[in-house]
Amino acid sequence: MDHKKSLLIIPIFLPHQGCPHQCSFCNQNKISNTPSRLPSTSFMNREINRYLSFKRDPDTPVQIAFYGGNFLGIPFSSIIMLLDEAAAFVHAGKADSIRFSTRPDTISNEILDKLEPYRISTIELGAQSMDDRILSLSNRGHTAEDTARAASTIKQRNIQLGIQMMTGLPGDEGRQSIETANKIIGLSPDFVRIYPTLVLSKSPLEKSYTRGEYSPMSLENSVKLAAKIYCLFTKSGIPVIRMGLQASDGLEKNEGLVAGPFHPAFGHLVLSEIFLEKVKERLQCRQNVRDKEAVIHVHATGISKMRGLKNQNIHALQRMFRLKAVHILSDDTLRKDQVMVNIRD
Ligand code: SF4
Known part of the structure; x- marks a missing residue:
């Protein structure tokens, strides 16, 4: 699937489903404004049909996307229930493909063999950092090597690979984010997303922030760092499909956000910064x-x-x-x- 083409993505949020624990920065309920539970098949059916009713151009490809949790960490019977429901839309010609996001340490040839009949088109890995110390400080529970292994397993199967990385994690002074971006480029993903770390309410990071042990990046520095990383990826021919969290109602009204470089138009700020730097260089x-x-x-x-x-x-x-x-x-x-x-x- 070419990300430059317009695509109707139907998101099914599975907040914290399949997560082995809570990573320090994470609170998917606040990000997606959705409670933690698996959707029923009837809910999924309604939700997918609701999105399909927005489709104006019959030629726009439709992708059903499972986000907000650790998809392959969900009990296998539930994975099959979710995929069967999505696949019914694909078989009926109403959707074209299925994607999901998952932790790098859940990817194996064995599980991908079992999912082969569903013809998954895209898998997004939450890499977050390629620095083991930073991964450990955020209680990720996996290593950079897990991400490299997972990326190579996905690519060998001709499944599109997306990688998500974060900036401003505890222990990251900016230099490590640049190194992470360079290491991710080495994994040749088909696209990436860049998320600045936010302090979300009821996340473990909120406690560190309240105790004065963690300071989030300023919006200005976060934009400048994301601009550098964006240029690294795009110069390597890797599209950056998202920068900054999508504004859910909770984040927009600052209800779930305690501190950090949140802006509803974060990506626009980054691209503006890149244009500004180009003109400054010329002048x-x-x-x-x-x-x-x-x-x-x-x-x-x-x-x-x-x-x-x-x-x-x-x-x-x-x-x-x-x-x-x-x-x-x-x-x-x-x-x-x-x-x-x-x-x-
Ligand atoms: S970052 Fe991913 S694995 Fe960690 S708690 Fe959030 S959804 Fe779960």
Whole structure:
């Protein structure tokens, strides 16, 4: 499945189902705003049909996705119950594929052999870090080697591989996140997601935070770090399909969020930061821009990212380079990530 094509993903949340314990940063109930229980087949049926009713283009591929837990840690009879329900939609031609997210230490050839009849198209591994000390500090209970082994097992079966990583975990000073990204690139995933660590209520990390043992990253530093990591992945041809947690009602209203770099448009902030850095680089190479006007050309899809939220990038450039004005113009002959800067009096 090509992630660049639009895809209707029908999420079935299984908060904490199959988890051997609670990882220190995690509270899936707050993230998904869903209580911890396996959905009944009738609930799944209703939910899938509800999403299918949103489908406008009959050619849009549909994928049923099990998120929010450790899918392969669920008792096998329940895995089969969930997959049978999803597969019924695939067999009826109403859905095209099935995906799930799971811990790296649940992947084995034996379990994937058993799931072969379901033709799973995508598996997402919650790697979080490729540093064993950081994994241990977050009580993950698996190693970086488990992730490498799982990734290779999945790829050998021609199943799409997604990898999720986190920044700002306890013990991570940023350098380790960069190293994690580089090690993940070595595993050749088909796509990645980047999540900054948040302090969620009723998570073990909340206790560390309250005791003063853990300080989350600031939003600004978290955006800058994610921007560096995003560029590492995209330069290696690996799409970053999500940055930052999706805003559930609880997170949006700050009910489940105790502290940390949450922003409902985190991904947009990161892409804006990347555009800002590109223009700064160009202007730093130019002489005498003070009191002049900068005319920045970007593809139409990049206009709002170039401006930044509330025109922050424009204000920052004016301030930094003492520019008289900054104009942003769309130019669809440019690539979507390209920036051209002209200076005029
Ligand atoms: S991070 Fe994954 S394995 Fe850990 S508690 Fe959360 S859902 Fe379970």
